[in-house]
Amino acid sequence: MLLRVLLFHSLLRYPSLRSKPVNKTSVSYCYCNNLSASTFMASSVVDCSTLVLCGKSLAEIEAAKAIKSSNTLKLPDNEELSIVLQSELDGENVMRRSFNVDSFMNSLCTDTFGRLLVWSPRLASTHDVVSHNFCELPIGSVCLADVQTKGRGRSKNVWESPLGCLLFSFTLQMEDGRIVPLVQYVVSLAITEAVKDICNKNGLPSVDVKIKWPNDLYLNGLKVGGILCTSTYKLKKFNVSAGIGLNVNNEKPTTCLNTKLRELSVEAYRFQREDVLATFFNKFETFYRLFIDQGFQSLEELYYKTWLHSGQRVIVQEKNDDNVVEHVVTIQGLTSSGYLLAVGDDSQLCELHPDGNSFDFFKGLVRRKLE
Template identity: 30%
Template sequence: MIAPAEIIVPKLSKELYLCSLRPALKDLLLRRIKPLKEEKEEKDSDEFIIKAENDSFNIINSNNYKKDEEKENEESNAKIILINDEWPNISKFNVDKYFKILNKSRNYSLNYEFEFGSIVLYGEVVTSTQTLLDKNVKLTQKLPNGFVTLAAQQVEGRGRGKNTWISPPGCLLFSFVMRHSLNNKAAPVVFIQYLLSLAVVEAVRTEPSYKDIPLRLKWPNDIYVEKFNDSSNSPELVKIGGVLLNSHVFENEFLLIAGCGEELLASILVKFELFYKEFCENGRGFEPFFDIYYKRWLHR
């Protein structure tokens, strides 16, 4: 009898790295969240602590963060957010490459001012990128549209209902913040999860080496690939990703946290933002996307 493989739960990362396309975006973000800092903090300091509903965050300039502080920080539950005008050198996330791809993808639509993906908060191992945003709404409300959290691994990845899992190494898992007006009756919020899953598939297929991969959408939010083999005439369906959308309502808008487990982050964010812009402005909601959605639909 073969013993089941032991599941190794990786240790949560203490440090989170704040990366922005331009230093001015980082500075703007700090100004937005600074009113949330603890009263005991120095008024004019750029280093401060925020206590949100589920987590505490200690914002520190990376130049002032010393390795000999790690033991002291292990005794605190606060997450360390490291900030700097320079992009950090992270072993499992190439920040420079990410922003270059983001800019390249955006250049196809020069007449649109993009937001999504310009500011990223990265942690190597987190509970869940979705939880960081969805369970800390006090902070999330202050974050700009398109703010992204991402990780190399999750130990409490979230799905529909109460489903959780430990993600394997090698994944790029992300969530992002967006706002959707309650007054836009022509663009119902329920369709946004379909737009995101469609954006994932189409972004993957825009890559030349991936354009022939038979990706399929399973309603409402799962992404599958058709895997063919010689022993069967019908393909085997393998799930490779999914989309999760959590919502909060404040005044006249939805505050949405959208999460997904996929590669090609920059291309996905650009594709989704373009889809979302058309969805909100065309006056016909999801109707213009029917043809391409049914083309990728698993339930045909």
């Protein structure tokens, strides 16, 4: 199968996000100290975002208390913010109605990642929370929202994701800038392997989520997820914020994990966001250590079993003066810098780069010959 390559745009959008105009009077949620279920209410008057801080062990609980006491967390545009500790929620825990923190923490088996959770029923962007507060949060902290209203989109579009998506962002720190672009592939692989692991542990048929380079997740030919990794450089370290969106239980506008289970006639089990998130971090921490210690080559074989592109033939269009020259190349894998490695019909190896203009990652690939 030939794929015609024309243009490219380096934009990642979460899978279930739809363009929607901003409504200044839209419903928001607010928590207060000593929160009870009766105070968890929708309000068109109060315009604030609420962050509930949760920790797996005493160390993370103390870190959460320090974060709240410092009162240094912030949101873009000086949006009003309310911060609450999980311990301040009363016995009628409203979080059980949405994200079950206890279930997540009990399934989490990591030393670093996911152990401090920042949860909110509704946020503009989880990625904004971790990237704007990177230095205030312990490395490995995760921010999760039930609903996200301003996922990043093209041309300043506002994107809204419905209930049922697993929407989260977390922090990590790296020293070697040469491998920073590859970490998105480790994140992608951890998500796909987490879904497989849950299926295996529960005796389920395989729900085979695939990776579309560089950072999309596909199921049955439809997009069900995406990854966004950004970084800043400070004090000789790269501060990386990784954001993930995965359709778990919302079958619109494409499909989701639980729709696939129904298609496989599985009725007794449904994927839960808590299980997927915990299993993801368990996988990611293992993969990330291998990645840092041994390089991405330690994960390549598994990655290539999961992505969609081995042997895929694409047409690269190049301008030569006023003429457009087409070259047919076959994708072989990834180069050490994280771009596509391909070979032409003339056996010439080349590296394919995006040109930064098109909406589709596989349009506008620029060929660079390799010696």
